[in-house]
Amino acid sequence: MTTNKKTYNWVKPKKFDNNIIVIGGGSAGLVSAYIAAAVKAKVTLIEKHKMGGDCLNTGCVPSKALISTTRLLADAARAREFGIANLTADYSFADVMERVQRVIKSIEPHDSVERYQDLGVVVIEGNARLISPWEVEVTTKSGTQTLTSLSIVIATGARPLVPPIPGIETVDYITSDTIWNLREQPKQLIVLGGGPIGCELAQCFARLGSRVTIIEMASRLLIREDEDASGLVLSQFDQEGITVLLRYTAKQFIVENGEKILLAEHESKTVRIPFDQVLLALGRISNTSGYGLEDIGVELSPKRTIQVDGFQATNYPHIFACGDVSGPYQFTHTAAHQAWYAAVNGLFGDIKKFRTDYSIIPWATFTEPEVARVGFNEQEAKEQGIKYEISKYDISDLDRAIADGNAHGFVKVLTRPGTDKILGVTIVGNHAGDLIAEFVLAMKYKMGLNKILGTIHIYPTLAEANKYVAGVWKKNHLPLKLLRWVARYHEWKRG
Numbered sequence: 001m002t003t004n005k006k007t008y009n010w011v012k013p014k015k016f017d018n019n020i021i022v023i024g025g026g027s028a029g030l031v032s033a034y035i036a037a038a039v040k041a042k043v044t045l046i047e048k049h050k051m052g053g054d055c056l057n058t059g060c061v062p063s064k065a066l067i068s069t070t071r072l073l074a075d076a077a078r079a080r081e082f083g084i085a086n087l088t089a090d091y092s093f094a095d096v097m098e099r100v101q102r103v104i105k106s107i108e109p110h111d112s113v114e115r116y117q118d119l120g121v122v123v124i125e126g127n128a129r130l131i132s133p134w135e136v137e138v139t140t141k142s143g144t145q146t147l148t149s150l151s152i153v154i155a156t157g158a159r160p161l162v163p164p165i166p167g168i169e170t171v172d173y174i175t176s177d178t179i180w181n182l183r184e185q186p187k188q189l190i191v192l193g194g195g196p197i198g199c200e201l202a203q204c205f206a207r208l209g210s211r212v213t214i215i216e217m218a219s220r221l222l223i224r225e226d227e228d229a230s231g232l233v234l235s236q237f238d239q240e241g242i243t244v245l246l247r248y249t250a251k252q253f254i255v256e257n258g259e260k261i262l263l264a265e266h267e268s269k270t271v272r273i274p275f276d277q278v279l280l281a282l283g284r285i286s287n288t289s290g291y292g293l294e295d296i297g298v299e300l301s302p303k304r305t306i307q308v309d310g311f312q313a314t315n316y317p318h319i320f321a322c323g324d325v326s327g328p329y330q331f332t333h334t335a336a337h338q339a340w341y342a343a344v345n346g347l348f349g350d351i352k353k354f355r356t357d358y359s360i361i362p363w364a365t366f367t368e369p370e371v372a373r374v375g376f377n378e379q380e381a382k383e384q385g386i387k388y389e390i391s392k393y394d395i396s397d398l399d400r401a402i403a404d405g406n407a408h409g410f411v412k413v414l415t416r417p418g419t420d421k422i423l424g425v426t427i428v429g430n431h432a433g434d435l436i437a438e439f440v441l442a443m444k445y446k447m448g449l450n451k452i453l454g455t456i457h458i459y460p461t462l463a464e465a466n467k468y469v470a471g472v473w474k475k476n477h478l479p480l481k482l483l484r485w486v487a488r489y490h491e492w493k494r495g
């Protein structure tokens with residue numbers, strides 16, 4: 001990437017207050033600041049809202065806290081299957097939502113100003129604005145100051161997409177930012193979008209007793225995953241009474257006699273869907289305006305994320321970006337991964353630069369069943385013309401899953417034809433997000449399915465599914481010639 005010509009229009013300070021300034025105290029910013037402090041750099045972290053960013057305050061943590069409560073309710077509803085005649089759950093929606101806040105409070109110290117100050121980071125709670133490629137203006141309650149830095153990491157995150165659907169402003173919509181403020185349960189909740197946010201939250205609210213309808217314009221839920229994976233999520237949602245309307249596109253909101261109605265388009269017809277609350281889960285857009293990027297000319301990508309090169313650098317070689325604001329992934333663990341590169345390249349790039357390693361990126365959607373993935377799935381391999389073989393193990397056969405009363409799902413491994421090299425894995429089922437870790441490690445350290453098959457897995461665990469799928473691969477790759485020869489050898493020995 002070439003240096004933006006605008007660099008030459010700015011006067012570079014002769015001395016600097018900081019080695020690195022990090023803008024944004026979410027998953028990406030916190031890790032960048034941590035790394036910088038660990039290697040003894042002078043680092044200032046600026047956060048304008050809440051330390052911990054989306055993950056702690058409105059994203060991963062509250063959603064997973066709500067998932068754990070609602071799973072308890074779903075398990076209680078299945079009590080009979082477990083030999084318990086009657087198990088009633090007495091709860092109030094408001095109490096459940098308060099518990100979510102308590103979980104956030106318990107995790108808050110991990111991301112707190114105090115913790116980062118103790119680590120050696122200067123933390124400023126204020127609004128940052130780039131006023132030159134080396135200067136950041138910070139506005140706090142007590143005033144405005146200008147800081148200078150040799151390098152800058154932009155980690156300003158993303159926000160829920162609010163599309164300009166006519167009438168949207170009249171229906172008091174909620175997003176993943178505001179849903180956590182609800183204390184009164186929606187009776188009839190529409191969830192716009194069947195991606196990870198829509199699916200996780202739709203299931204939670206259905207389990208709490210709301211009547212939930214998902215509106216998804218694509219032909220499947222979780223469209224990035226393979227059809228067999230999203231199919232299992234769909235059939236679970238059907239069983240739980242969630243209405244899933246596929247190939248429906250939200251077109252307009254109207255309010256008639258006080259009733260809120262969504263007009264959605266389906267097969268060229270307009271369908272009316274009444275509701276009392278609508279959650280927008282239509283994707284997240286990067287925060288790229290209002291803090292000086294446009295003034296100094298930091299370039300954006302066609303997807304409106306900050307454009308970075310393979311080293312997380314923007315068109316200014318000393319300004320880096322990481323996390324949701326730069327993409328291409330929008331996960332806490334990828335934000336943290338990129339943050340290491342942004343900080344290290346920002347501090348030591350003159351000596352050595354490290355290219356961000358995207359070779360093995362895992363993720364999971366925490367619906368029941370969970371859907372976890374690393375590497376290629378079938379649809380991506382086909383799109384990219386990559387040849388593969390499939391080994392699939394059905395979890396309905398797994399002793400532990402049967403004992404747990406959760407015998408559904410699968411482990412599917414794509415391997416390079418004729419070898420045990422793993423190209424990608426999809427796991428659907430209980431604890432899929434944990435089970436995939438074995439394959440992430442195997443892929444990272446280039447271990448094939450033979451190595452997984454040769455590893456002892458504790459009986460009876462869900463992790464045995466990983467060994468069994470390796471066994472499926474082995475059965476399909478038996479050394480037939482050798483086995484024929486061995487059979488003759490045994491025959492000869494018998495005389």
Ligand SMILES: Cc1cc2nc3c(=O)[nH]c(=O)nc-3n(C[C@H](O)[C@H](O)[C@H](O)COP(=O)(O)OP(=O)(O)OC[C@H]3O[C@@H](n4cnc5c(N)ncnc54)[C@H](O)[C@@H]3O)c2cc1C
Nearest residue numbers: 024026027028048053054055059128157323324330331332
């Ligand atoms: C409902 C939901 C569930 C999710 N679940 C998961 C999950 O289970 N697993 C997973 O891996 N990911 C999950 N994610 C995604 C994850 O939350 C994000 O990928 C992650 O938080 C991105 O971190 P970030 O640091 O890039 O951005 P953020 O966390 O958004 O942090 C950016 C920070 O920058 C601050 N900021 C912005 N502008 C300025 C400025 N000018 N000055 C100072 N500060 C500024 C903001 O206030 C914010 O705190 C979920 C997201 C949502 C919404």
Ligand SMILES: NC(=O)c1ccc[n+]([C@@H]2O[C@H](COP(=O)([O-])OP(=O)(O)OC[C@H]3O[C@@H](n4cnc5c(N)ncnc54)[C@H](O)[C@@H]3O)[C@@H](O)[C@H]2O)c1
Nearest residue numbers: 193194195196197198216217249250281282283330364365
């Ligand atoms: N477990 C996790 O790791 C986790 C959980 C939640 C969110 N996230 C992150 O947050 C990101 C955003 O999630 P998301 O679910 O909001 O976005 P998404 O982009 O994954 O899904 C949005 C869905 O909305 C549909 N859609 C868009 N416009 C529509 C319309 N007008 N009518 C009907 N449907 C429409 C799209 O087809 C798509 O399927 C994810 O990509 C993920 O990276 C991760």
